Amino acid sequence: METEEILQELENVEAEVRLVQEQIKQLVDRQDQLYERQSELKSLLEAFEASRGSPIQYGGSSSTAVENWSGTFEWDSRADDVRLNVFGIPAYRANQQEIINAVLSGRDVLVIMAAGGGKSLCYQLPAVLREGIALVVSPLLSLIQDQVMCLAALGIPAHMLTSTTSKEDEKFIYKALEKGEGELKMLYVTPEKISKSKRFMSKLEKCHHAGRLSLISIDEAHCCSQWGHDFRPDYKNLGILKTQFPDVPMMALTVREKSSVGKVVIDEIAKYIQESYPNSESGIVYCFSRKECEQVAQELRQRGISADYYHADMDINAREKVHMRWHLVWGSTNQMESGRAGRDGLPSECLLFFRPADVPRQSSMVFYENSGLQNLYDIVRYSQSKKQCRRSTFFRHFAEPLQDCNGMCDICAFSYEVNEVDVTRHAQCIISLLQDIQDNNQRLTMLQLVDKMKIKLKEIDSDLKREEIEQLVLQLIIDRVLSEEFQHTAYSTNAYVTIGPLAKLVLQGKKIIKLEISSVQKNTADNKKSTKRSLTSSALEFELDELRKELASISGGILPHSVLSSQLIRLISARKPSTMEEASSNHLEKIIGKLKTGKYGSRILEVISKCGNSEQQHDNNAVSKEEQGRGARASKRTKKEKAVVVVDSSDDSEV
Ligand SMILES: Nc1ncnc2c1ncn2[C@@H]1O[C@H](COP(=O)(O)OP(=O)(O)OP(=O)(O)O)[C@@H](O)[C@H]1O
Numbered sequence: 001m002e003t004e005e006i007l008q009e010l011e012n013v014e015a016e017v018r019l020v021q022e023q024i025k026q027l028v029d030r031q032d033q034l035y036e037r038q039s040e041l042k043s044l045l046e047a048f049e050a051s052r053g054s055p056i057q058y059g060g061s062s063s064t065a066v067e068n069w070s071g072t073f074e075w076d077s078r079a080d081d082v083r084l085n086v087f088g089i090p091a092y093r094a095n096q097q098e099i100i101n102a103v104l105s106g107r108d109v110l111v112i113m114a115a116g117g118g119k120s121l122c123y124q125l126p127a128v129l130r131e132g133i134a135l136v137v138s139p140l141l142s143l144i145q146d147q148v149m150c151l152a153a154l155g156i157p158a159h160m161l162t163s164t165t166s167k168e169d170e171k172f173i174y175k176a177l178e179k180g181e182g183e184l185k186m187l188y189v190t191p192e193k194i195s196k197s198k199r200f201m202s203k204l205e206k207c208h209h210a211g212r213l214s215l216i217s218i219d220e221a222h223c224c225s226q227w228g229h230d231f232r233p234d235y236k237n238l239g240i241l242k243t244q245f246p247d248v249p250m251m252a253l254t255v256r257e258k259s260s261v262g263k264v265v266i267d268e269i270a271k272y273i274q275e276s277y278p279n280s281e282s283g284i285v286y287c288f289s290r291k292e293c294e295q296v297a298q299e300l301r302q303r304g305i306s307a308d309y310y311h312a313d314m315d316i317n318a319r320e321k322v323h324m325r326w327h328l329v330w331g332s333t334n335q336m337e338s339g340r341a342g343r344d345g346l347p348s349e350c351l352l353f354f355r356p357a358d359v360p361r362q363s364s365m366v367f368y369e370n371s372g373l374q375n376l377y378d379i380v381r382y383s384q385s386k387k388q389c390r391r392s393t394f395f396r397h398f399a400e401p402l403q404d405c406n407g408m409c410d411i412c413a414f415s416y417e418v419n420e421v422d423v424t425r426h427a428q429c430i431i432s433l434l435q436d437i438q439d440n441n442q443r444l445t446m447l448q449l450v451d452k453m454k455i456k457l458k459e460i461d462s463d464l465k466r467e468e469i470e471q472l473v474l475q476l477i478i479d480r481v482l483s484e485e486f487q488h489t490a491y492s493t494n495a496y497v498t499i500g501p502l503a504k505l506v507l508q509g510k511k512i513i514k515l516e517i518s519s520v521q522k523n524t525a526d527n528k529k530s531t532k533r534s535l536t537s538s539a540l541e542f543e544l545d546e547l548r549k550e551l552a553s554i555s556g557g558i559l560p561h562s563v564l565s566s567q568l569i570r571l572i573s574a575r576k577p578s579t580m581e582e583a584s585s586n587h588l589e590k591i592i593g594k595l596k597t598g599k600y601g602s603r604i605l606e607v608i609s610k611c612g613n614s615e616q617q618h619d620n621n622a623v624s625k626e627e628q629g630r631g632a633r634a635s636k637r638t639k640k641e642k643a644v645v646v647v648d649s650s651d652d653s654e655v
């Protein structure tokens with residue numbers, strides 16, 4: 001062989017070695033990811049077993065014994081006292097007490113709870129009750145600051161050790177860890193601190209060695225998943241904490257995607273059917289998919305409603321059987337054509353359950369249809385509107401002469417108090433966030449964008465609720481400030497949110513964005529009292545909201561919801577306590593606890609009495625509004641004679 005030939009072949013062989021090495025690296029990475037996903041799925045299964053109370057058999061071994069954490073424990077009264085009188089929280093939400101009991105019993109706990117579900121209390125309350133210092137790992141500075149400020153406002157000595165911590169604070173913290181000097185109950189760090197700072201880890205070891213490390217909590221634990229959009233490499237190294245401190249109870253907390261058929265919606269539908277149609281009238285309910293039909297029909301049967309499902313995948317005999325027995329049938333269809341009820345000309349009722357999170361599911365199915373997206377966005381505008389009479393929208397859409405609605409739609413029948421809130425700066429925030437994401441060649445689905453905005457909006461001191469952020473993103477899409485972009489994968493089509501043609505006008509302040517927010521729950525027509533309460537409470541709620549903003553700024557810049565949560569505002573408005581302490585059964589301390597009563601009680605009572613005086617005024621208005629609404633509803637309800645159709649939408653081909 002000539003030298004050239006040898007050299008040539010050597011070059012080819014080396015090039016191939018490099019290629020094979022690259023492929024091996026990719027396969028090893030892929031293997032890591034798969035191992036990661038495997039352990040995630042196993043822990044999700046265990047959590048699911050725990051929540052169902054029965055082990056799930058699958059390929060791997062699984063036999064999780066589920067202890068009963070909702071029993072009584074020696075710390076119950078202390079925990080109740082701290083929950084009410086320190087955190088100002090009147091009652092536990094679902095699963096919180098069980099989680100807290102498991103942690104206080106020294107167990108490691110994986111908490112999978114919906115966004116806004118109340119995960120923080122699950123580690124903050126045990127931290128207060130246990131001796132020593134609780135360590136909390138959280139991925140975002142803004143989240144850490146928010147929690148440390150809230151805790152400080154409650155008198156709980158909490159500190160953060162991050163890149164922004166001053167030398168002096170750092171010294172104080174290290175002394176508290178190492179020697180137990182100074183007041184430190186909760187220490188918040190970012191995952192980087194654990195994986196990069198040897199000095200910190202040595203202090204933490206000394207703290208543990210002295211028996212002062214009470215609890216370790218990993219918040220936003222989904223950041224350890226390489227599959228998620230929030231993946232944080234430093235989260236992958238947090239396992240070191242369990243290795244180093246095996247006897248310290250450890251919690252990982254994350255957010256479960258809301259189930260495709262929310263339990264809350266099912267409860268609402270069941271309640272509506274049982275209350276509105278108690279005499280077993282028949283009706284049809286349309287769902288988004290065949291799977292949801294089966295799911296929801298089953299859920300309703302569990303609530304005592306005789307329901308069955310009916311869709312194109314069933315064989316003809318099964319369909320025939322269900323059709324003959326028709327009482328309440330779930331049809332699978334698309335949601336957009338709601339309102340097919342009453343085609344026989346008789347009075348009927350139609351209920352459309354709409355939530356913004358449904359839209360990406362729909363848009364990824366219709367985007368390639370001729371004017372599919374436009375039709376969908378028209379329905380979204382119709383569903384989101386809190387001011388536009390629903391029937392007039394239909395008349396206009398079908399170019400029919402406008403007729404008087406006479407209270408036949410919810411907008412005309414119930415008097416919402418709708419505020420048009422200027423959310424231009426929120427919109428600008430969303431656009432710049434998307435700009436950053438796109439500059440990093442990333443993309444966000446609507447729900448991922450909402451998750452990120454929830455955190456970001458706290459920085460601009462906005463307490464827009466999650467559903468209002470979802471509503472805003474949708475409105476920006478409809479107004480072409482944002483757009484949807486679709487990408488096919490092997491299994492599905494994903495809808496992403498990108499910057500739209502009119503974004504620039506918003507950034508330049510040339511386009512104002514307003515959001516319709518109904519500040520008053522629609523006042524049910526059940527009785528004058530509830531109308532009075534809802535109208536009066538709207539004024540009282542508004543005043544209390546103003547008060548919490550004022551008190552928050554006085555108390556050193558904590559966030560308004562740390563002074564009074566929206567739920568506490570609603571409770572106070574509903575109960576209108578007249579005294580602070582035990583003088584009467586309905587006293588403020590019972591609602592917001594000792595600490596908040598001591599700090600804010602007199603101001604709150606002042607606002608209640610001020611609003612109470614103007615209540616008379618509201619009464620008169622409320623009664624007259626109620627009479628009008630009641631009259632309209634009366635005429636509508638008497639008109640309903642026969643079968644009820646509770647329709648989510650319709651598609652003849654499948655029913
Ligand atoms: N049992 C309760 N009753 C009333 N309010 C509660 C309760 N538990 C928590 N909260 C309040 O609910 C709000 C959300 O709680 P928290 O921030 O802990 O939710 P989260 O589950 O961490 O949400 P996210 O997933 O968005 O981080 C807070 O204002 C908190 O004070």
Ligand SMILES: [Mg+2]
Pocket residue numbers: 119120219
């Ligand atoms: Mg949280």
